[in-house]
Amino acid sequence: MGPPGCTVAGMSAQEQQDWDVVVVGGGAAGLSGALVLARSRRSVLVVDAGDPRNAPAAGVHGFLTRDGVPPAELLERGRAEVRGYGGSVLRGEVTGVTRDDGALVVSLAGGRVLRARRLLVATGLADELPDVPGLRERWGHDVLHCPYCHGWEVRDRAIGVLASGPMSVHQALLFRQLSADVTYLAHTRPPEDAEAEQLAARGIRVVTGAVAGVDVEDDRLAGVDLADGTRVPLEALAVATRMRARAAFLAGLGLHPVPHPAGVGEHLPADPFGRTDVPGVWVAGNVTDLAAQVGAAAAAGAMAAAQINADLVTEETGAAVAAHRAASPAAPAAAGAR
Numbered sequence: 001m002g003p004p005g006c007t008v009a010g011m012s013a014q015e016q017q018d019w020d021v022v023v024v025g026g027g028a029a030g031l032s033g034a035l036v037l038a039r040s041r042r043s044v045l046v047v048d049a050g051d052p053r054n055a056p057a058a059g060v061h062g063f064l065t066r067d068g069v070p071p072a073e074l075l076e077r078g079r080a081e082v083r084g085y086g087g088s089v090l091r092g093e094v095t096g097v098t099r100d101d102g103a104l105v106v107s108l109a110g111g112r113v114l115r116a117r118r119l120l121v122a123t124g125l126a127d128e129l130p131d132v133p134g135l136r137e138r139w140g141h142d143v144l145h146c147p148y149c150h151g152w153e154v155r156d157r158a159i160g161v162l163a164s165g166p167m168s169v170h171q172a173l174l175f176r177q178l179s180a181d182v183t184y185l186a187h188t189r190p191p192e193d194a195e196a197e198q199l200a201a202r203g204i205r206v207v208t209g210a211v212a213g214v215d216v217e218d219d220r221l222a223g224v225d226l227a228d229g230t231r232v233p234l235e236a237l238a239v240a241t242r243m244r245a246r247a248a249f250l251a252g253l254g255l256h257p258v259p260h261p262a263g264v265g266e267h268l269p270a271d272p273f274g275r276t277d278v279p280g281v282w283v284a285g286n287v288t289d290l291a292a293q294v295g296a297a298a299a300a301g302a303m304a305a306a307q308i309n310a311d312l313v314t315e316e317t318g319a320a321v322a323a324h325r326a327a328s329p330a331a332p333a334a335a336g337a338r
């Protein structure tokens with residue numbers, strides 16, 4: 001991938017402005033969509049800011065045939081596959097999208113402007129961590145969120161769950177599947193009575209009091225400190241992040257993130273195929289499905305891409321029929337005429 005503002009190899013200046021599809025975001029969802037579109041002989045450009053959500057993690061887990069591959073390596077392979085079918089990938093940030101005479105006008109940081117017939121938004125989400133000093137530095141290493149992404153890696157370890165959201169008890173129960181040593185740190189979310197019973201029944205210890213910071217020794221999490229000075233030794237800490245779709249650049253189209261029904265953040269709603277309420281705009285991956293892991297994000301990108309291609313085929317067929325009729329020497333007889 002080239003530096004910001006680079007040109008797309010092999011394209012004239014005019015060709016670089018007009019695309020069947022611009023894909024915003026080159027993670028698993030965007031690249032998977034671009035691959036399907038490129039293989040459908042669509043002109044497709046992926047604009048990617050290069051900051052996938054799982055960048056801090058050492059490996060992608062649970063993705064069949066690629067389990068454990070470093071996130072950057074997975075995406076490099078994806079970009080090569082897209083380019084192998086004539087798709088283009090550009091490092092850059094989309095800052096705004098508007099509509100002009102049916103086309104979607106895509107503005108990039110640095111001033112470049114592209115035009116697209118359709119847009120696939122696959123920009124992912126931003127994780128907002130609980131406001132505890134030291135968490136961000138350990139994020140993706142031993143401060144974790146997802147039992148399916150890194151649970152196996154911390155199996156049988158001393159795992160704390162920093163309770164801060166509506167899913168914290170659920171998260172503790174999931175991590176209990178991986179270790180018998182789980183501590184629910186009540187922090188800002190003490191368990192309700194029925195939840196306390198569930199935690200007790202599963203042998204999960206509950207520690208009350210606010211967590212004030214994390215202890216790190218030899219570049220490893222060693223525990224957390226409570227506000228009253230108590231230290232709780234731990235080897236991993238699960239947190240619930242507030243997940244916000246990265247979609248501010250769509251405001252010009254009237255497309256705004258809305259609260260997710262689960263109360264865990266904000267997303268862009270869409271139908272099961274990724275179609276939004278805004279004509280010509282599809283979404284895939286974490287920007288709409290906050291729970292999607294890499295496999296689900298890639299699958300959603302492929303599904304949205306197939307729908308976009310079908311939508312373009314329908315539009316082109318309609319135009320071809322109109323042109324065909326206009327070119328015919330005589331209009332076909334009306335049905336039923338004698």
Ligand SMILES: Cc1cc2nc3c(=O)[nH]c(=O)nc-3n(C[C@H](O)[C@H](O)[C@H](O)COP(=O)(O)OP(=O)(O)OC[C@H]3O[C@@H](n4cnc5c(N)ncnc54)[C@H](O)[C@@H]3O)c2cc1C
Binds near residue numbers: 029122295
């Ligand atoms: C620490 C951590 C570890 C994880 N580990 C795993 C794991 O082991 N297995 C697993 O299946 N899942 C894992 N996940 C989840 C995984 O990160 C997501 O499922 C996946 O990244 C979603 O893919 P996506 O394409 O929707 O978004 P992303 O991968 O986040 O890609 C979005 C891309 O869009 C770009 N972008 C954003 N805004 C713009 C813009 N305005 N213009 C241009 N580009 C833009 C970003 O820079 C980024 O490159 C992990 C998540 C975290 C936080």
